[in-house]
Amino acid sequence: MALRRVMRRSSITVLWGLLLSLLSLGCSHTNGKEAHLTLAVNAGVEGDALRAAAQDYQATFNVEITIAEFPYANLFEKELIDLTNRTGAYDLIMLDDPWFPRFAERGLLTELTPLYERRGLEGPDDDFVAASLALCRHPYGTGTLYALPYVGNSQLFFYRKDLFEKYRLSPPETWDDVLTAARTIAEREQIYGYVMRAQQGNAVVADFLPLFWAFGAEMFDAHGHPTVNSPEGIAALRMMLALGAYAPPGYVSFNADEVAAHLLQGTAAMSINWPAWIPALSDPAKSRVIGKIAITAMPGQKEPGRAEIGNWLIAIPRGARDPETAFDFLLWATSAEQMKKSALRGNPPTRVSLFRDAELVARYPSYPVQLHSLQTSRPRPRTPLWNEIENAFGIYLTKANTGELSPEEAMNRANAAIAEILQRQQ
Amino acid sequence: MILWRRPWRRWVRIIEYGAIGAALVITLAPVYWMVTMSLKTEIDQFARPPRWFDFQPMLGHYYETFFIRPFGHYVMTSALVALISTALALTLGTLAAYSLARFPLRWRLHRHLAYWILSTRMFPPIVTIIPLFLMLRHLQLLDTMTALILVYTGFNLPFVVWMMRGFFQELPVELEEAALVDGDSRLGMLWRVVRPLVAPGLAATAIFCLITSWNEFLFALILTQTDASITLPVGIAGRVTQYEIKWGAMSAAGVVAMLPMLIFAMLVQRHLVRGLSLGAVKA
């Protein structure tokens, strides 16, 4: 009994002791290195590459690096909260390019040109793909430089070359070709002709825009008014629905993961996807279609096909504790030598020389196609309100795909919703 | 009468066991499926027809979870946060509950206070999360376990007060009076006389608090910034990357997140039911 009481007493003491030590831990920062950087990165192959690079960097330089990794859906939120409140938690942030206008417009990022000048440089070298670097300027293409491109993603078109050869189909050049191939394959094979991401929000909009652009539609006119319900836009949506007839049931809830699963399991013949999936296609633990998938540029229709760009950028928050150290790391990580390592870890580069590098091309035979796709790619509309617009647009696109709304009705409502979002901000 | 009742009874028994069996299968099959997912290769994970039993188990996903990713660290963080916030909420909440149950205040204030305390549990998290974020930033507590401990303590307090108030109301006052007359201090009396009496209730309440803090997601998502304070649910959600969901690694982490609660629940199941039956739900 006495022993038990003693034990109880001591366990309570230990608990309070723990609490107090935790409180004190909260305030102290100890490290042996001279400088310390914290990076906010995307959970996934891009973040993994940067994490690995950071480890190399720590081993060589007198800098300690902490990685904070978040799922794609939350990374934007975390970064925006922390930057708007100037908590200074992150010294470098990775950001998906559609988020960039929001950060840049609010003045949340550090201008890079002065940092270049302090090192006797004019600015980024011209090895960077122009389309990628254009994303890092605000306003788009010409404005102030606030970031550097790290991962050169642009959409690609994946198709089963074995089945295309079997049915004597030529690689698809227009969306009509895609539809014909989808019908042919679906009718003769026990698989789905086409698979796409139609989950509301980011996914459905990303997979629809190349189609939308190919049909000659535009989201905004010259005055910035929404025009998604143009006849071209509605025709593009009709094409999407026609393809949907050959897509697996439930495709309206698919994101990249489900699309890739269908490709890798050999249950769907074609899809748009991001380069991040290329390594998996030849991984025997993941793929049943090794050597059967070909990669080509985006099909066109009325207009030549243009892929959507989706680069990962790295930027330094405004008011970062140590922008010089951060910029040193940024320059190092985006150098040709380091970016090659990142490419070997599965990330497409943003440098022209690396897309032509013999070792890399031997490993990734699709690099020439990827470079072409990236150089001719289009960004999503550069507006700080993109997230909200994308959300509304996506909801109505999905509703058209589920059959809740007719294509006209969906586009009309989307147009009205986008107009309302724009109006509210004025 | 008894004679014709017997076969009828047996049928009832069979139906009863059938219903319990069905409930068990529905309850456990999804959990079992997650466990198998954590042990399968990607090919087996998506195989058709689904492989419930025949697959080659492998521990690769666990290796990735604990040796490549810092999930061991997340488990520690989650455990510390859950344990300390539960201890704090129980201490503060029990004292408050005792006061509310034993000392009627003027204008029936004790009752109003009790309901006000419960009502703080209704707050949609969004209302409080941004101001809390700003407050914690001001206190330099962002991205610390201390912040999460504070928030979870506040989160659990209303529940503790509400539950423990129920238990105290069920206790006869005479024992306490006797102890006080014997010259015990108020706190001493609480510890020596009252605490053992409400122990089952304390245990049941503690379980609920632990579950809540161990599982909490939204606040942890917003208030943590680096591995210094990231908890297990946030770490698990982090396995949903932009392009793919690491089903295997995620299931492995899910199994790990589930296990401590399961073992704990098995151990204390008896106290859970009995504890609850003595207080809050009493007629």
Add this chain to the structure above:
Amino acid sequence: MRRSTTHDRGSPERALASCSPDSPPPSLHLSGIRRERWVPLLLLAPALIVLLALTVYPLLYAVRVSFRAADDEAWTLVNYARLFTDRFFAEALWHTFVYAGTAVTVEFFLGLGLAWLLDRHIRGRSLFRALLLIPMMIPPVVVGVIWRLLYNPNFGAINGTLQQWGIDTSALVWTASPRWALLSVILVDIWQWTPFMFLILLAGLQAIPQEPYEAALIDGSSAWHTFRHVTLPLLKPAILIALLLRTMDLLRIFDQIFILTQGGPGFATEVISLYIYKTAFRFFDFGYAVTMSFALLLITNLISLAFIRLIRAEEGLA
């Protein structure tokens, strides 16, 4: 621990101690120890301070934010006006009501049934109880993951198993069908939280003393009559507590849906918390997000108040 066993189920002295209708609530003030007037406040103070700090300041801040448009410093009512014209808000609110109403009803009846089954002397009772409580212990984030694995129309375990049994599942797409998505998400909630109802109701059943049953037996009442006129009335406090706690949590349901569908397909499973969350953290419109939260808080309050009234009425009788 041993000492507490004296307080077993149905100990009649204890049940009587607080059940006589005329006695005032037990009070130490009446017992002649008056010198400690500060004690009740001192005991209350720490909890109150924590709760005030964690709720009142945020609440005041939120009120201020809700009267602001975007980054403007001026006071305005636009956020409140928008509540009445926002189609998404109305739709999300409707989904929340359907979700909460259906889930709480089904969970209650299933939980009551299970509690009734396992309240009696059935072999393996305590093992069954422990196993049935499992879903409640799993982090909702993990629950979302599990059910995404099960629901996937093409690779999921449910459709796969049904196909193995020769059932055509081509029309069964669960969370991908705008018509069935909400129901699918509700099913997950029922799976996870029926155990909670079961637990509270089981505890409630165990708290009922034996005497009324014996009386009913002597009167020769039928099983249904006993259940209706003895069990149910005595179970009422447990029922009310279970319904209150569950409803409060259901009205702000977030985690599972966040992982499971993100509100899709389209808008089919967008509940109010998810819409508020997106408005706050994706669109960064805190003013409107907080305003919607107040609307939700008001609704939660009204519903809870109804429950609390009922509980108070019960307490008044006790």
